[in-house]
Amino acid sequence: MKKINSVLLMLLSLLFLSCGNPSSISENNNKEIKDLQYDDTLVINSELKKENNYLETNDFANKENSVPERNLKEKENISPDQEENSKVTSEMSGVKVMSIGDIYQNFQKTPQLFNIPANKDTMILCNEGTIVKIPANSFIIESTGKEVLNDLKISITEYYKISDVILANLSTKSGDDILETGGIINILVSSEGENCILKKEQEIEIGFPSKTIKEDMELFSGNWENDNIDWEPMQRPAIDMSSMMAQDVEFEIFTVIEQMPVFPGGDVALKKYLSENVKYTFSALENKIEGKVYLTFVIDEIGKISDIRILRGIDPGLDKVAFNIVKKMPNFMPGLQRGRTVPVQFNLPVEFSLEGVVLSNTFIAESKKNEEETKNIIVTYSDKKSTNKNSIFKEKLQKLSYDCDSAFANVLEMYDYYLSISPVVGWINLDRYYKKGFNMDNYTIRNELANEFSTKIIFNNSSIVLTKGSDNGNCTFYNMPMGVKVTLVAFQIINNEVLIAIKETNINRNVVDDLVYEPVTMTELKEKLRKFD
Numbered sequence: 001m002k003k004i005n006s007v008l009l010m011l012l013s014l015l016f017l018s019c020g021n022p023s024s025i026s027e028n029n030n031k032e033i034k035d036l037q038y039d040d041t042l043v044i045n046s047e048l049k050k051e052n053n054y055l056e057t058n059d060f061a062n063k064e065n066s067v068p069e070r071n072l073k074e075k076e077n078i079s080p081d082q083e084e085n086s087k088v089t090s091e092m093s094g095v096k097v098m099s100i101g102d103i104y105q106n107f108q109k110t111p112q113l114f115n116i117p118a119n120k121d122t123m124i125l126c127n128e129g130t131i132v133k134i135p136a137n138s139f140i141i142e143s144t145g146k147e148v149l150n151d152l153k154i155s156i157t158e159y160y161k162i163s164d165v166i167l168a169n170l171s172t173k174s175g176d177d178i179l180e181t182g183g184i185i186n187i188l189v190s191s192e193g194e195n196c197i198l199k200k201e202q203e204i205e206i207g208f209p210s211k212t213i214k215e216d217m218e219l220f221s222g223n224w225e226n227d228n229i230d231w232e233p234m235q236r237p238a239i240d241m242s243s244m245m246a247q248d249v250e251f252e253i254f255t256v257i258e259q260m261p262v263f264p265g266g267d268v269a270l271k272k273y274l275s276e277n278v279k280y281t282f283s284a285l286e287n288k289i290e291g292k293v294y295l296t297f298v299i300d301e302i303g304k305i306s307d308i309r310i311l312r313g314i315d316p317g318l319d320k321v322a323f324n325i326v327k328k329m330p331n332f333m334p335g336l337q338r339g340r341t342v343p344v345q346f347n348l349p350v351e352f353s354l355e356g357v358v359l360s361n362t363f364i365a366e367s368k369k370n371e372e373e374t375k376n377i378i379v380t381y382s383d384k385k386s387t388n389k390n391s392i393f394k395e396k397l398q399k400l401s402y403d404c405d406s407a408f409a410n411v412l413e414m415y416d417y418y419l420s421i422s423p424v425v426g427w428i429n430l431d432r433y434y435k436k437g438f439n440m441d442n443y444t445i446r447n448e449l450a451n452e453f454s455t456k457i458i459f460n461n462s463s464i465v466l467t468k469g470s471d472n473g474n475c476t477f478y479n480m481p482m483g484v485k486v487t488l489v490a491f492q493i494i495n496n497e498v499l500i501a502i503k504e505t506n507i508n509r510n511v512v513d514d515l516v517y518e519p520v521t522m523t524e525l526k527e528k529l530r531k532f533d
Contacts, residue, residue, distance in 0.1 A: 100454045100469070100491055101227065103498060106522060107167035111155040111186070118148045118191065128158040129209030129415050130185055138204070139189060139196040147199075148191045159184040160209075162465060162532040166456055166489065171467040174220060174231040176479050178434035181463045182217050182238075182418065183208045187425040196425075201258060203423050208238070208430045209415035215382050215432070216294070216311045218347075219420050222427030227469070231429050235347050237296065237311075238418035238430060259336040261299040261344050263329070277325045278352060281317030281371035282364070285354075289315045292349040293322035294433070296382075301341040303331035309380045312433055314352070320377040321370070322350040434464060438481035445475040445488060446513040453492035458532055460485040460504070480507050489529070490515055500525060 116122045118139060124132040132154075139148045159165050160183045165172075172179040185206070189196040198204065206219075217238040220231035263270035291314040298307045308326050313319035326348065335344040357363065422428055445455045447470065455475040457466040468475040475490075483506055490501045501515035520528065 100452060100493065101169075103491060103493075103522075103525075104167060104169045107526070109157050109159070109164060109168060111157040111188075114154040114156070116152050116154060118150065118152050124154065124156065126156055126158055126185075128160055130156065130158050130183070131207035131209075131417070132156065132187065133205040133207075135202065135204070138198055138202045139191070140199050141191065142195045142197045144194075148196055150191050152196065153190045155186075155188040155190075157186045159186075161530075162458060162463065163526065163529040165465045166458075166467075166529055166532070167526070169227065169454075169467060170229055170465065172231070172429070172431065172464050173466060174233060174431070174433075178464060178466070178481075179220070179231060179429070179431035180214075180434050180459075181465075182210055182214065182430040182432070184222075184427070184429045186427050189425050198423060198425060201423075203421045204425065206420050206422055206428065208418040208420065210418060211415065213416050213418070217418055217430055217432045219422055220429040220431050221422075221424055222429060224427075228467070229427065231431065234422065234424075236421055236423075237345065237347060238420045261303065261332040261335040261346060263332055273329070274325065274350060277328075278350060279321060279370045280352065280354075280367045281315075281321065281374065282367040283371060284315045284318045284352070285359075285364070285367045287315075288354060289318060290353050292351045293319055294347065294349050295322060295326050296345060296347050297326055298343050299332045299334060299346050300343045301334055303334040305329055305332070309382050311347070311382050312435065313379075313381070316379075317371055317374065318352050319379050320374040321352075323379045324374060324377050325350060434462065434481075438483060440479050441482055441509050443477045443480040443507050443509075444511045445490065445515065446511050447473055447475075447490070447492065447515065448513070450492040450494065453490055455491075456489040457507075458487045458489065460487060482507055482509065487532070488512065488515065490517070492517060498522070498525060500528065502528065 112126055114124055116124070116134065119136050121136050122134045124134065126132070134152075134154070137147065139152060140146060141148060159168055159170060165181070165184065170184060172181045187204075219234040219236040219238065221234055222229045222231050263273070265272075293313050294311040296309050296311050297305050299305055305326065308323060310319055310323060313322075332346075334341040336342070418430060420430060443457075447453050450470070450473065453470045453475070455468055455470075457477060457480075458464070466477060468477055485504070485506055488501070488503045488505060492499050492501075497519050498521075499517035500520050501517045503512075503515055505512070
């Protein structure tokens, strides 16, 4: 086998060096969080080779990540009448639930905590299968910019189950775009009580476990504002490790390097080039199609573009236009890694919008001409994964680690993996854009009995959770796909009692005002939501 992607090779090397360490993966996906033994979580340092390495898991220093302890069985200061009138009060140690936010606070998930040396490459294996590789000397103190010299304290929280996503008040949306998640994690780093961030141009490697590999997955970073999270794309595509190992790679293609390729004239010139060349076809204009076409291509050592593929299209005609735009691009300034030019995988969105467009006779005539000129363009879409690649991948791993009876061996037997690289820590989401093709409109849920309530929309056949708080008794979700089968989950609080409504339906233009609420304890609430996992 010839050269393999450098990031992948490093990861596999560390996997091989991990032999002999006991397993730490929870065998029961429904196991209560409070029962997880985080001191059994395996952290493997590449320099320790076959020695067992259980690292101390002390309390994480960042107070924002701390989870208040609650004894759910405590009933002090609660009279029989209070217990009868409020099931919630009895389960929250006498703490009265005054807002929807208290529900999420009650279910705040306990993070996994690790102490690791700052000056050594370290591999972390988490309870739900996430693998995180942290390079040596990669963090600085956020407040001072000084390099971290003492041990790092790492906090990692995983959200793969739909119930965990709901109870953390997470949503899978990037701006107006709906996302299908492959897993959400929150990584916080501190040293000596100080928050830490990655150095400039430094990255961590993350392996996301999955039972089913899907195309077009990429990384997003999360930003919280007004108790809502929005996901911003990192332009970091996820690599299916099984497909990478199932083929001989002819040459090394980088996805993240020290100096990325540059369009002639820089980003300003690139935006100008796109704006001047984005043209509508008549059929797309007639159907008022808007959106972004996502493309990926390789920029080689001399800056030439090759291997153009569409990751996500919106319309056959507009896909051809976007493909042709990239095909006709001038050579880039090539990327540099360690002082030499290298081929780089590059992603680019091409946006089509009718905002501000005047549908004149000239514009319509140009769209017809453009459709005629592009009709013979042959577009290449992302390759479908072959069904036998996973078995080939595992066979090759087995040859690498034939004598390995380790946690990693057990994990790799359970899951396939996406390998991604992140330049930041914090909230990280592995997603792909939800493929549209539906009529889009607003969708409103109404509750005239409560000003404050929260509604979740769970897509029945996709890992999509959308959340919205109420505004004067209404929850309105914008730009929603009509006709899609979903389940509505709504919370409200009346007289210190939590009520939940669950309804399976189709998204439509009618206002939903017939949700039936029932009181639940916190235990009952969690059990109801587990059915979505």
